[in-house]
Amino acid sequence: METTLVENLPEVTALGVIIKAIIILAVISALAGFGTYIERKVLAFMQRRLGPMHVGPFGLLQIAADGIKLFTKEDIVPQNANKLIFKIAPAITAATAFIALSSVPVFPDFTIPEMVFGVTIPLVGGVFVPSIASDINIGILFVLGMMAAGLYGPLLAGMSQANKWGIIGSARTAVQFLSYEVVTGLSILAPIMIVGSLSFVDFNNAQAGGIGSWLIWQQPVAFVLFLIAGFAETNRTPFDLLEHEAEVVSGYATEYSGMRWGMFFIGEYANMITVAIIASIVFLGGYDSSYELGWLMIILKISFFFFLMLWVRAAWPHVRPDQLMWLCWKVLMPIAVINIVVTGIVIMV
Amino acid sequence: MSLEQFKNRTVGTQVYKTLDLGETPKSGMDRFKQVVKRTFSLELFVGLWVTIREMGNALFGGNMHTVKYPFEKLPISPRYRAIHDMLRLLESGHYRCIGCGLCEKICISNCISMDTRYDENQRKEVSEYTINFGRCIFCGYCAEVCPELAIVHGGRYENASEQRAGFSIFEDMLTPIDKLNLQQEYDGFGAVTPNADENIKKTPLAY
Amino acid sequence: MYEIVAFYLFSALTIGLFSVTVMSSNLLYAMTSLAAGMVLISGFFFLLGADFLGAVQLIVYVGAVMALYSFAMMFFDATRDIKEKNTNDALVFLLGGMSALMLVLMFSAPIFSENVQALYPMTEGVGNAQDVGMVLFTKYLIPFEVAALMLLVAMISGIILAGKKMDSSLTEDMDADDEIMIVKDEK
Structure with missing residues (x-):
């Protein structure tokens, strides 16, 4: 099925992949900045406030103001910190978040036109830009692995900064992310068993038959589990114990300032987008490349998940670390295992 | 009449809600049941619904609570004790202060200083009148003691200026002569507020 | 062409990182280079076309080294250098060198006997x-x-x-270990 689809497409060149990577970097970084604006606005509306209003129309230029602030702030490295690791840690978070995005379909594929308004485009004219920068057939596994590698950012940041809050933050990182990694993997295993592939494209094609064929109807439990684990892995509100201001000042980010802190931030928002993309493709049918609006649909789905994360932040309180572990090991993991067993039995029968 | 009703007989309507928290689970099975009940009673979604409802109220119901402060201000109570105003006589437009010096005497933080002299008509006139707002504690004694209702507390509460003298010179506090028709009469320190009737509630008599 | 460049790049990086792991007396450097080396090893799998094994290597070793980190966090101050107590340097050198040599011989034996073929x-x-x-x-x-x-x-x-x-909490003498209990007034 997908082979015929692939044959119709032009060849993917290295230049196309590079262009795609640049597009992902630029757009997702911008979206991460825009995400902070959306988050502040949505949270404000839910608390019946106005949110940022004064910089630009409706406060839209607040992103620019924040960006200027982040870039020009003093970059402080504490005296007793392990300076090299301290400097590397934010880069790990940001880099892994974007590497994970390299194997998910982000935008539709397109071909750069050879001529625009009669002017020939040099070098990149006529280059085919694929929707997935690196279309490996184990996309889901790679994304999960890359997100797992991203845990080293907060972990190293907390351990290297010679600050007790940082140590607590990194201990929580190790505990929380390792635990929820298990739930993410197990919950997404059941849909993988049904589709029989680890490729995002196969997932998308398996659900091409409209809303009725979405995997959420076959795997509602896995969907809920994946959402919960996704919230924990992106460090979003009911589970944002790593930098819980009320408990551990700012956790792993206590000693960070300026652009290094900003890289943590961009990484976190990029991870949110990644989880939203995975949830949309695996459970909610993904994109539909047969017509133009198919791509609008997945952007709507991703936006919904992004909004859900903000919505939940406005509505629900934090949990304690022990409740977090209790939830993971005593509730979610058994349910995930049972779900896999039941799915397996149903597939075999 | 029960004791509860008796105690509440003169108090306005009570709308307290009692939360039914249920029994504290004792055994492991009870705890398990509690978890299952809480999971499937969809209480979490009530929280989600409340926030999205408030968002709708705020955006489309005109229920936004933000006051864009420097551009719009909330009305303050007429009894609010902010920067002092010096009032004028309505007929002649002359300031009301007769230079008796009572405010200077009563001021407990010693922040009012005034000087008077006789003018050409042998009337006492105020030649010097300043209030040191670095010291003033806005107790209101000066307004209370003033026999002419000349010094009162006004509503200017934004006390930021480039110089300390910004508010405290007599001419600054005096009602501008062209705004004389807008001058509010001050009922005297401790007078009831204009909307006092609305604020009256039943006093609980029995405790 | 790309493969050869990538292979030598990965090899140099992996060897360098693992030597840091062995040589450094700073805990954070050792652990971080170990983790980075493990991640880079998955690059070899990707080069060989074994995407699945590469991703598995990534997931498994990221988690495993993370567990090591948590032990390190418990036992050491991560920002200080650690003084190792070696009673006999020569013995350590001999044993380490011997086992390394044996591993190299074991893995290079098929190369000497015949060309490596994918089973x-x-x-x-x-x-x-x-x-x-x-x-x-x-x-x-x-x-x-x-x-x-x-x-x-x-x-x-x-x-x-x-x-x-x-079942018993170290800090409190109550067995409510898992969630907040709002104790109802039981009068």
């Missing part, structure tokens, strides 16, 4: 995961199951070791 070449038309699964569930079924059993034993013993005093 299980990739099947056309099926993915990486299927290939691994077929081998795992046919020829290596018993080792696979034994490994699973071993992990199960390890897990159970871990739970028993850690769970001896799970």
Whole structure:
């Protein structure tokens, strides 16, 4: 099925992949900045406030103001910190978040036109830009692995900064992310068993038959589990114990300032987008490349998940670390295992 | 009449809600049941619904609570004790202060200083009148003691200026002569507020 | 061309990082270079076209080194250098060198005897995961199951070791260990 689809497409060149990577970097970084604006606005509306209003129309230029602030702030490295690791840690978070995005379909594929308004485009004219920068057939596994590698950012940041809050933050990182990694993997295993592939494209094609064929109807439990684990892995509100201001000042980010802190931030928002993309493709049918609006649909789905994360932040309180572990090991993991067993039995029968 | 009703007989309507928290689970099975009940009673979604409802109220119901402060201000109570105003006589437009010096005497933080002299008509006139707002504690004694209702507390509460003298010179506090028709009469320190009737509630008599 | 450049890049980086792991007396440097080396090893799998194994390497070793980190966090101050107590440097050198030599000989033996050939070449038309699964569930079924059993034993013993005093809290004399109980007024 997908082979015929692939044959119709032009060849993917290295230049196309590079262009795609640049597009992902630029757009997702911008979206991460825009995400902070959306988050502040949505949270404000839910608390019946106005949110940022004064910089630009409706406060839209607040992103620019924040960006200027982040870039020009003093970059402080504490005296007793392990300076090299301290400097590397934010880069790990940001880099892994974007590497994970390299194997998910982000935008539709397109071909750069050879001529625009009669002017020939040099070098990149006529280059085919694929929707997935690196279309490996184990996309889901790679994304999960890359997100797992991203845990080293907060972990190293907390351990290297010679600050007790940082140590607590990194201990929580190790505990929380390792635990929820298990739930993410197990919950997404059941849909993988049904589709029989680890490729995002196969997932998308398996659900091409409209809303009725979405995997959420076959795997509602896995969907809920994946959402919960996704919230924990992106460090979003009911589970944002790593930098819980009320408990551990700012956790792993206590000693960070300026652009290094900003890289943590961009990484976190990029991870949110990644989880939203995975949830949309695996459970909610993904994109539909047969017509133009198919791509609008997945952007709507991703936006919904992004909004859900903000919505939940406005509505629900934090949990304690022990409740977090209790939830993971005593509730979610058994349910995930049972779900896999039941799915397996149903597939075999 | 029960004791509860008796105690509440003169108090306005009570709308307290009692939360039914249920029994504290004792055994492991009870705890398990509690978890299952809480999971499937969809209480979490009530929280989600409340926030999205408030968002709708705020955006489309005109229920936004933000006051864009420097551009719009909330009305303050007429009894609010902010920067002092010096009032004028309505007929002649002359300031009301007769230079008796009572405010200077009563001021407990010693922040009012005034000087008077006789003018050409042998009337006492105020030649010097300043209030040191670095010291003033806005107790209101000066307004209370003033026999002419000349010094009162006004509503200017934004006390930021480039110089300390910004508010405290007599001419600054005096009602501008062209705004004389807008001058509010001050009922005297401790007078009831204009909307006092609305604020009256039943006093609980029995405790 | 790309493959050769990538291979030498990965090799140099991996060897460099693992030597840092061995040489450095700073805990954070050692652990971080170990983790980075493990991640880079998955690059070799990707180069060889074994995407599945690469991703598995990534996931497994990221988690494993993370567990090591948590031990390091518990036992050491991560920002200080650690003084190792070696009673006999010569013995350590000898034993380490011997085992390294043996490993090199063992793994280079097939290269000397004959050219390395893939025992299980990739099947056309099926993915990486299927290939691994077929081998795992046919020829290596018993080792696979034994490994699973071993992990199960390890897990159970871990739970028993850690769970001896799970029911009683160290800080409080109450057994509400898992969630907030809002105690109702029971008058």
